[in-house]
Amino acid sequence: MTIGIKDVARRAGVSPATVSRVLGHGPVSAELRDRVEAAVRATGYRPNLSARRLRSQHSRTIGLIVSDIRNPFFTALSRAVEDAAYQSDMRVVLCNTDENPEREAMYLRLMQEERITGLIFAPTKATAERLDHTLLDFPVVLVDRAGPPGRHDCVVIDNPLACGALIEHLWEQGYRRIGGIFGNTSSTAVERHEGYRAAMAARGLEADVRFVAPNAEAAEAETARWLRTPGRPEALIGSNGQVLLGMVKALRNAGLGMPDDMGLAGFDNETWTELVGPGLTVVEQPVLDIGRTAMMMLFERLSVPDLQPRKVVLTGRLIVRGSTTRR
C-alpha cells in the first residue's frame, strides 16, 4: 500500500542500498543520485522512521519533560529546545507532568521505550532526589531545578542571588514586613525560599512564608486566607509566574492596590506582568539561554560520557515596575 524503498529502487533501476545512501549521506555517483532523486519525487516516497530508527539504532530524538506546559516559562523553554534540536536534525518529544511524580515515572518509562538520545527534564523535588541516571540509558540534563548537589548535569539560575535582589529592592522602597509564597514541589522554590530567608535575616527582618501547590488556584486561595489574617505583610513575593498570578487575583478581589496597599514582586516576566495594574516587579529568567545551554550540555555529555556532573548557573534580571515603587 505505502511506497517502500524497494519500489523507489526498482523505479530508479538501482538497489535499495543505493536509495538509502542517497537519502542518507553515503557515497553515490552523480548519475545514480539523480535517478534516485527523480524516483523519490515521482513516487512521493517517505521513509519509515520507525524502521530507520530500529535499524540504525539511533532515534535522533530529544526528550523534554516539563512540569507545567501552561507556564509560559516552559512554553518558551520548549521552543528554545526545539529550535536547537532541529538545527541538529533531531526531533523532540514533549511531555507535561503537572508536577505529578507518577506522571514523571510514566514519561521516564516512555523515554526509555522511545530509546531517546538524551533528556532535558524539569523534575519535582521528589523525583529529582530519587532519580538515578545510571539506571537510564540516556544522559539527562535538569533544567530550572538542580536536584541534589553534584548528582546531575543541570542548568539553573542563581535563585538565592535573585531573591536577594528582590528583597534588597523592597527594602530600599521602605517595605519591612515582607512575606513570601513558595511552590511546594520544586527545588527551585526551595532555593528561592532560602534566598528569601537569608536576605531577610541579613537585614534583621522576620521571615513569614506560606507553601502552596505551584499553580494559580492554590496561590489565590492561600493569599486570600492570608490577607484576612491580622498583621499581614506590607509586601509579598511569589516564587513563580503562576503563583504570582494567583496572588494578583487575590489582591484584586480583596480590593487592595499596588504598591500602596500591598507591594508585590516575584519570578517570571510573563506578558501579563507588564500589563496588570502599575506593572509587576519581577525577575526575568534567561529562558532561551537555559534551553540552548541544556542542549549543548546534552551534546557534550553524549560525546564525553565520563565527565563530572556539571552545574551551569545563569543569572536572572530584576525588572522594576510600579507594583513595588512607592512615590
Added chain:
Amino acid sequence: MTIGIKDVARRAGVSPATVSRVLGHGPVSAELRDRVEAAVRATGYRPNLSARRLRSQHSRTIGLIVSDIRNPFFTALSRAVEDAAYQSDMRVVLCNTDENPEREAMYLRLMQEERITGLIFAPTKATAERLDHTLLDFPVVLVDRAGPPGRHDCVVIDNPLACGALIEHLWEQGYRRIGGIFGNTSSTAVERHEGYRAAMAARGLEADVRFVAPNAEAAEAETARWLRTPGRPEALIGSNGQVLLGMVKALRNAGLGMPDDMGLAGFDNETWTELVGPGLTVVEQPVLDIGRTAMMMLFERLSVPDLQPRKVVLTGRLIVRGSTTRR
C-alpha cells in the same frame, strides 16, 4: 547491551512470542504470565517502540500541528488532545508552525514519516486551501480553522455569531465608530472579519479594519499607527488573544484608558484579560470541547473512512468586563 525480549524469554523459560503476548493482550496461562511478569520486573525490560511500531504497522500516534504554541488557546488545546489520547493509549507528537507554510509542509512530511494514525491540525489559510487529504495516508481533522467548505472534517466555533455578539454589545454600550484588527493568516480571522462587517452593516455602521500578522508585536505596531491617525474609532476589537495583547500595550503606551478613551474587546479568554485595567470583554472558546471533539471525529473517521466531511460548529461565550462597559 539493552535487554531485549529474548533475554526476558530466556529468563522466564518461555518463547519470545509468549513474552510478547503477556505484554500485549494475547491468551497466556496464568502460570506463564506470572513467570514472564517476574522476568520483566527482574530485568527492567522496556520494549522498543520503534520495533513494535514497525512490526505491528500501528504507530498509535496522533499528530497535532498548531500555529503558535505561545498562544494559550493552543496550549490548552494540546492538553485536551493529550488527555484524550492517553485515555486511548495513544501518544501525541506536537509541532508548532509559527503560521509559516514552509514549516507546515515540513511537519506534514514528518507526520507521514512517523506513520501517524491521525492528525489534528490548525492550518494557515494558504495551507488549508492547498491541503489534499487524499494524498495523506492518515485522516485529518482541522481545528479552529475550517478551510474550504465541505473539504475537510473540522471543528470550529461560530465566528460570525460571536462577532455579532461582540458588535451588538458594543452597540448597546453606545459605541458607534468600531474598528477591528484581524490576523492575516487564518480562515478564522477571515470569518471573524466577515461577521464583523455583517454586524456593522446591519446597524448602518461603517466598517474600518486593519490586517496584521497574528502576533502581539505586529498588532501593537499597527494599533499605535492607527491611534495616531485622525478620526480614530471609539472602540476596537481584536481577532485573537495575541492580537488583543498587542492592542492593550499600544493603548497603554498612548495613555488611553478603557472603556472611556477607547473600548476594547476581542477573542480568547486568556488569564491576563481578566487582570488588565478594568478587565477585557472577550469571547471565550470552549477549547476543551474543541480538543475532545476533534479526537472523537478522528476516531470516527478511522472506523468509518468513507463518511462525508463533517463540520462541527461549537459556540463561543461572551464575557462582558469593564473594558467596554461605560457607566
Added chain:
DNA sequence: CTGAAAGCGCTTACAG
C-alpha cells in the same frame, strides 16, 4: 561507487 545479504527487536499468522 554499488549490490546482495544480514539483521535491528519486535508481532503475528500458522501449526500443534
Added chain:
DNA sequence: CTGAAAGCGCTTACAG
C-alpha cells in the same frame, strides 16, 4: 495455550 518461523522497512558491514 504455546513455539518456531517469517517479516515489518529500513541500514550497513562486506565483498567486489
